[in-house]
Amino acid sequence: MAEVIIVPDAPTAGSIVADELVRLIRRRPDAVLGLATGSSPLPVYDALRERIEGVDVSRVRGFALDEYVGLDAAHPESYRSVITREVVEPLGLDPRLIRTPDGSLDGIATAGEEYEAAIAEAGGIDAQILGIGTDGHIGFNEPGSSFASRTRVKTLTRQTREDNARFFESIDDVPMHCITQGLGTILRARSLVLLAFGEGKADAVAGAIEGPVSASLPGSAIQLHEHVTVVVDEAAASRL
Ligand code: GLP
Numbered sequence: 001m002a003e004v005i006i007v008p009d010a011p012t013a014g015s016i017v018a019d020e021l022v023r024l025i026r027r028r029p030d031a032v033l034g035l036a037t038g039s040s041p042l043p044v045y046d047a048l049r050e051r052i053e054g055v056d057v058s059r060v061r062g063f064a065l066d067e068y069v070g071l072d073a074a075h076p077e078s079y080r081s082v083i084t085r086e087v088v089e090p091l092g093l094d095p096r097l098i099r100t101p102d103g104s105l106d107g108i109a110t111a112g113e114e115y116e117a118a119i120a121e122a123g124g125i126d127a128q129i130l131g132i133g134t135d136g137h138i139g140f141n142e143p144g145s146s147f148a149s150r151t152r153v154k155t156l157t158r159q160t161r162e163d164n165a166r167f168f169e170s171i172d173d174v175p176m177h178c179i180t181q182g183l184g185t186i187l188r189a190r191s192l193v194l195l196a197f198g199e200g201k202a203d204a205v206a207g208a209i210e211g212p213v214s215a216s217l218p219g220s221a222i223q224l225h226e227h228v229t230v231v232v233d234e235a236a237a238s239r240l
Helices: 010-027 042-051 079-091 108-121 158-167 183-187 199-210 218-224
Strands: 003-007 032-035 061-064 066-068 127-130 152-155 177-180 191-196 228-233
Touching: 003 010, 010 042, 010 127, 010 191, 010 228, 042 079, 042 191, 061 079, 061 108, 066 079, 108 152, 108 177, 183 218, 191 199, 191 218, 199 218, 199 228
Parallel strands: 003 228, 032 061, 032 127, 127 191, 191 228
Antiparallel strands: 066 177, 152 177
């Protein structure tokens, strides 16, 4: 059963999760974080920035959930750039210890396997931060994704491309493909923290926590994990 924490606002959610992550890093200075992009985890990164002074983060490792395929790593909206800008630089993490899946066309044939091997070599992910898409996707595991899936290339749905078009000039600039940790990869993390805010996420949150465990709502995979915390505001919790 997931522990569900309903908070008045996103900054409160950020504080709760950041406190937990600071405890983890103090206990285990080489902790392995699973880093998510999107707007939902931003309050966590903001709150972490306020708490990280005096904490040794020099050995903290991190793995991003996903990456666009065929977008130059230097593009401002590649998840490599986003993670660098929003997490690595503000928190002073060592960029050499933070990985994102290789979304370059050259590397794509082997990128999934290599990413899985790197996660395994790091000893697995201690705490995986997750957002959820309006269609219930986690990472970029769109409806229909196998619960056993590992890091691999996927095609983005029209809905996700529309949702993410706000980061690009137009929807035509949103890549068609991505490489994402699989649901099976995510389920192997030692703990999961899912964040969601706003009415637009209410159906996805209700389905993930209370709906049938089904590939048609990939977020429902969290019900198979023993250590899950869901932190949501009242609007996102309104259909629970
Ligand atoms: C993208 C990311 C997901 C994220 C989702 C929701 O599709 N790949 O990891 O959970 O967006 O984003 P937001 O938190 O901005 O609503």
